[in-house]
Structures are given as structure tokens and as C-alpha cells.
Amino acid sequence: MKLKPIAIGLVALSLAACGGGGDSTSTSGGTATQTPAAQTVSGVVATGLPLSGAAVNMTCAAGSGATTTAADGSYSVAVKGAVLPCVLTATSSDSKVILHSVVPGTGASSSNATAHITPLTELLVAQLGGQDPAQFVSAFGPTTAVSAAAVSSAQSALVSVLKNAGFDPSSIGDFIAGAIAAGSHQGYDAILDTLQSTIASANTSLSELSAAIANSTGSTTAAASTLGTILAPANADCTSLKSGDHRLIKLSDGSAKLATVDATKLTVAISGTTYQLTKGATSCDFSLNDPNSTRVLVAKSGLAVWTSGSGATGTIALSMPAQTMDPSVINGAYNYALISGAPQNQFGTHGYTKGVTTSATNCLSGYGSCAVDTVTPYGHLVATPDGGADWIDDGSQAGTAQFHAVGFRNAQGNILWIATVLGQGGGVGVFVPQTTLPLPAVGTTSAFWQRIVDNTTGLSAVTEDNHTITAQNGTTVTRTFASDSHSDVLSFNDPFNGMRHRAANACTTSTGAAQNCSSTLQLPLGGMTLAWSGSGSNYRVSISVTKPGSL
Structure with missing residues (x-):
């Protein structure tokens, strides 16, 4: 998404004009010629x-x-x-x-x-x-x-x-x-x-700071909050963990808290109580000494997954550095996925011009049932005092806020939002700029943590695995997993740019025999991947965090 630069200022550089002669001479013909x-x-x-x-x-x-x-x-x-x-x-x-x-x-x-x-x-x-x-x-x-x-x-x-x-x-x-x-x-x-x-x-670089400034646009407050995240002190071992306020959003209902992180002391203050983060065996894997022994897995983008417990009583939340959104800088195409509440399993695209929705494609019943939304007008984003924005319906429910979003802009100017559905029993969705995903080369290995939320069994325990790209064919890659040597085929930029899709039963065992597996959609979020499959009681969401050093 190309963003216009902010107009910015400096004391003018004064160039004193040269006065007097010395730059011209007379020719024999009387014509003056200028010496450069x-x-x-x-x-x-x-x-x-x-x-x-x-x-x-x-x-x-x-x-x-x-x-x-x-x-x-x-x-x-x-x-x-x-x-x-x-x-x-x-x-x-x-x-x-x-x-x-x-x-x-x-x-x-x-x-x-x-x-x-x-x-x-x-x-x-x-x-x-x-x-x-x-x-x-x-x-x-x-x-x-x-x-x-x-x-x-x-x-x-x-x-x-x-x-x-x-x-x-x-x-x-x-x-x-x-x-x-x-x-x-x-x-x-x-x-x-x-x-x-x-x-x-801050474990950043002048080039990253320069890129953030070039891509910063909107209000001074919004631009400064982006730069503030980039310049915030980073943890020496997990450099994507930054000091400052982070929004902690529970995925089941969208309820939010503010967590103040000190990345150097590894402390987190929530609701007036300060807790200690303890580093695990791998960088960016932490445990919190709160009553729930919350585990915190930090992605390279600065997003993090917070989980505690398991089964029906387990909880899972996402955090992002607290920044101020400026609706006027929301431009271009976004992919979205609604992952909890009544509208779960819905996904699609929104097009924006200065925070106004100009196009939409909705996929209401899983992969293969997408339709362009031709009912206009759609809606627009309006800034709210908490630094987020409400999406206001401009159509049949004109003036009604349909969801509340908080956003996080990285150094490249891309803005990811987490949106809480207002009404319909609540729920949470994620919006991310639509980009073309490159295919990883054969031999590329990625290690990750994963946690799954299932409508029937609730929250799973954290698992760890890695996969290697063993084949590439056009727009698809074959991944082979280390845990049991099974493989699957993943289609990139399908059904929309910036998404990945695994077709139903596109899996094989370690011996190459066909293996049942569900149709799954993936939305990469910068070192974190949100995936969902099924519907109703069979609906499940998985969130994986790539380990530091992996692609």
C-alpha cells in the first residue's frame, strides 16, 4: 500500500547571491559572455x-x-x-x-x-x-x-x-x-x-527508521506512535519485544486490556499489578508469573500470542504495540477474517480510500463461496478517543458502528487491525493489507509454535514443529513436517493475494499414501499465521508463531 508522505519542516538554507562583477567579460564585438x-x-x-x-x-x-x-x-x-x-x-x-x-x-x-x-x-x-x-x-x-x-x-x-x-x-x-x-x-x-x-x-537501524518516516502519513500523533514503537527499547534476546504499552485483546469476545511492557527488565504491568516474564528455552518464548501461568510467544512483527490453560476454560489473546490509528491513511485492498463469535468463518476483502470502504468481497460459507458485495454505500472509519476507530455503516443501518478496530503500523507503512464486532454477540476479526506472497524456495525450513482453538474441545496445548519445502510447482508448494513426516500442498495467493489455501485432503502420509485433512485458509501476519477451517461445531482456528531465525 503506497502512502503519501507527511509534509514536514526545517529552517531554510540561505544561499547568498553573488554580487558584483567578475563573471562577465567583453568580447571584441562588444557582446558580454557569461563565464560559468x-x-x-x-x-x-x-x-x-x-x-x-x-x-x-x-x-x-x-x-x-x-x-x-x-x-x-x-x-x-x-x-x-x-x-x-x-x-x-x-x-x-x-x-x-x-x-x-x-x-x-x-x-x-x-x-x-x-x-x-x-x-x-x-x-x-x-x-x-x-x-x-x-x-x-x-x-x-x-x-x-x-x-x-x-x-x-x-x-x-x-x-x-x-x-x-x-x-x-x-x-x-x-x-x-x-x-x-x-x-x-x-x-x-x-x-x-x-x-x-x-x-x-531499539535494535533497529537507520534504514528502518528512514523507511518508517518515508511511509509515515496522517496526523502527527499517529506518525509519532509508529516511530515510538520503532524507537522503543528492545529486549536483547527477543528483539521484536519492545517496551511500551501493548493492547491485549481476547479472541473469544474482543475484550481488551492495556499491558505495559518493560522489555529490558522483562516486566508486564496489567490492571495495576506487575508481573515478571521468564524466558523459555527459545528466544521470544516467555512465561508470565500471573495466576494463570500465561505463556507469551512473540512474533517478529511485534505481535504476540498470550495463552493460558487449555480445554473449555483456556484463553487466548493477541497483543500489539498500542498505536494511534488515523483513518485517512487506510488505503488500498485489505484481506479480513472473522475468527470468533457469530460471524466466525467469514472472510473476504475490503477496499479503502482514506478510511472509506469502496469495495468488498465476502466469503460467507468457507472457501469457494465468495461474492462481490454490490450493495453500496458500504461504510467508513471514524477515529475514536482510545486511538482506534469505529467502522460506521453507510447503508441499511446508516450511522451504526459495526466494529471497533485498533491498529498497528510497521516500518513499511502496512497497517494491521484487530477488530471487535459490535453486536451479533461479539467476536473478533483481523484485517491486513493485501500483498502478493512470494513462494519459498525448495529446502526452506520453518520452525514454529502452534496453538489451536476448537469449537468442541477448546484450547489445545502449545505444540512445536517445523516443516521443509520439498517441492514447488507454479503457485503451490509441498511442505513436509518433521513431527511425523506427513506432507501437504499449499496454494499461495489463493483465494486472494496475501492468503494461502490448503485444499481438502491435499495431504499424504510419510509413505506417500493419501491422508484425510481439512480445507484450511491461512492469513500471514508477519511471523505469525492465522489459519481456520471447518464450520459449526467442527470450526477451529490455529495461530502459529514462527521461531526466531526461521522464515
Whole structure:
């Protein structure tokens, strides 16, 4: 889903126009000819410490130049006949660090300009262009506009979002031209040090943060809550477990609690009581010392499964980092699945434009019975005070809230929601952006934890298994499971892009004999897979979490 960039801000970079003569001469015929002016750009390349020996390349609307940084990270490059604006790329001597910056303006100039190249200018270019900075620089051409006003606006908004996310760079008046002494740990350089330590403690990267900024859109609060999750401290052993508030949603009825996690101390506060998380034998497998001995399995996306007990009294819930949803950024096609309550076993697609449903396909009785919903209008999302949104019917029950959703946006801008059905006896559904799933290569092995909820027997115990892709044929793969060597065939992007389907009886025993198995649909959720099959008393839902290090 492509999201428009947020408009953001910065103090304008001033390029003093050159006055007086020296750029023109008179020919014998009396005609004045213009000698091309030299545009000199100087600055510092630093990540906190200076980048010595870094290659700096500058490309302008007309003209280009290159140089190498000195030991203190400083550089200067002059381009005769240059026409603004310009973009700059700095590549460290070992090619492990690549940063970008810009020189805004228009037309030819003989002035000197300052353009530092730092992680903050990298984030600024991401905000300014609404895309990966390397892509912005690669696409730069003579007609690309980079005005001082646009850069100023970009820094202003970027600072606002970063401050709300817990990182405050506002003491730097100008990311591009502000005073910097690389390695001094003062002023601009101290802010770079703080950014580097924040990125390290969050177990993220500058490129992931840059991607999140490029994809952030909507209100400042919504964008900041996404960045706040990315920049939150991570557990050293399970890096997808982040500190902060998490929404804990019970799958049977959609009831929700707030769980405040300290990922470094491994504590969880729920309803005024603090519990301790204890790491299991494998990373991202924890147990809670609450009365129910809840087990917590954390997926690479940051979603987690919380289960306690088994059978009819067992409970299962999903958690996600608590973020603020902005309905205006809900765009494109989503797959949905309703997995509990009266509407369980329903799934399909919704199309959205700025939070308004524009299309729908509903599958009411399992695989093979899907129909386009032609009854319009459908409905729209409206923000609610808790940071979520209600879906309001615009049709036969106009004005009625049909479900309440809370969302979680990752660094790539994809938004997953968990929705509680309002009415019909309740229930829970999941909505996830529709994407094309790549087929895993033959030989790919995936290890996972799994728990199943059955309408007849209730919640199963946690099981562990792994499977290996043993064949690939067009849009299908064959998986062979380690536990008993049985195999099944799974069809990708079926019945919709972003879903997987196993047909009934598409299974064989370890000896290759036919084996009965149910038709099952799967919805991947980023290191977690939601699967469902059957109906009525035979209906069951399984949730599997991929173990760290597996695909």
C-alpha cells in the first residue's frame, strides 16, 4: 500500500547571491559572455564520529562533482556552471555507511553553501521525498524541485514527529547547515550520539527508521506512535519485544486490556499489578508469573500470542504495540477474517480510500463461496478517543458502528487491525493489507509454535514443529513436517493475494499414501499465521508463531 508522505519542516538554507562583477567579460564585438559560476558546497560527513575517507558525490540540476572527506569528516566540492538544487551521497570507505543530503534552491549561483551529510539529513531526505533517500537521489533530475521552503517545512514536521516519538533533535536549528564539530559530543554531534544510542537500544537501524518516516502519513500523533514503537527499547534476546504499552485483546469476545511492557527488565504491568516474564528455552518464548501461568510467544512483527490453560476454560489473546490509528491513511485492498463469535468463518476483502470502504468481497460459507458485495454505500472509519476507530455503516443501518478496530503500523507503512464486532454477540476479526506472497524456495525450513482453538474441545496445548519445502510447482508448494513426516500442498495467493489455501485432503502420509485433512485458509501476519477451517461445531482456528531465525 503506497502512502503519501507527511509534509514536514526545517529552517531554510540561505544561499547568498553573488554580487558584483567578475563573471562577465567583453568580447571584441562588444557582446558580454557569461563565464560559468562555480558552486562550492562544503560540510561535514558524520554519524557522531566523523567519517574519514568517505566518497562524496554531488549531482545538481546541471553539473556534478566528487571529492573525499578529510580526517575530521570535512569536505568541499566545487562545480563550475552548477544549477541548483543538488543532492549529495556520502559513502564510507568500507561502504557500510551511505548517507544523503540536499542543497535546495533554483538556478545558477556562485555562492558557497553548507550541506552536512548525517543520519539526520538522511531522515530529512526521507521526509522530504516520501521515499527511500537512495531512491530519491537516484530519481533526481534537472526538473526535480527542492525549494528552501519545502526543506524547511520538512524539517519542522520531522522534528515534531520525532519529539512526540521520544527523540528530540529540536536544539539543532538547521540539520543541513547547522554548526557541527564531529566527535566533540557537543551540540549537533551530541544529538547524533543520542540518535545512534537510541537506534542501538531499539535494535533497529537507520534504514528502518528512514523507511518508517518515508511511509509515515496522517496526523502527527499517529506518525509519532509508529516511530515510538520503532524507537522503543528492545529486549536483547527477543528483539521484536519492545517496551511500551501493548493492547491485549481476547479472541473469544474482543475484550481488551492495556499491558505495559518493560522489555529490558522483562516486566508486564496489567490492571495495576506487575508481573515478571521468564524466558523459555527459545528466544521470544516467555512465561508470565500471573495466576494463570500465561505463556507469551512473540512474533517478529511485534505481535504476540498470550495463552493460558487449555480445554473449555483456556484463553487466548493477541497483543500489539498500542498505536494511534488515523483513518485517512487506510488505503488500498485489505484481506479480513472473522475468527470468533457469530460471524466466525467469514472472510473476504475490503477496499479503502482514506478510511472509506469502496469495495468488498465476502466469503460467507468457507472457501469457494465468495461474492462481490454490490450493495453500496458500504461504510467508513471514524477515529475514536482510545486511538482506534469505529467502522460506521453507510447503508441499511446508516450511522451504526459495526466494529471497533485498533491498529498497528510497521516500518513499511502496512497497517494491521484487530477488530471487535459490535453486536451479533461479539467476536473478533483481523484485517491486513493485501500483498502478493512470494513462494519459498525448495529446502526452506520453518520452525514454529502452534496453538489451536476448537469449537468442541477448546484450547489445545502449545505444540512445536517445523516443516521443509520439498517441492514447488507454479503457485503451490509441498511442505513436509518433521513431527511425523506427513506432507501437504499449499496454494499461495489463493483465494486472494496475501492468503494461502490448503485444499481438502491435499495431504499424504510419510509413505506417500493419501491422508484425510481439512480445507484450511491461512492469513500471514508477519511471523505469525492465522489459519481456520471447518464450520459449526467442527470450526477451529490455529495461530502459529514462527521461531526466531526461521522464515
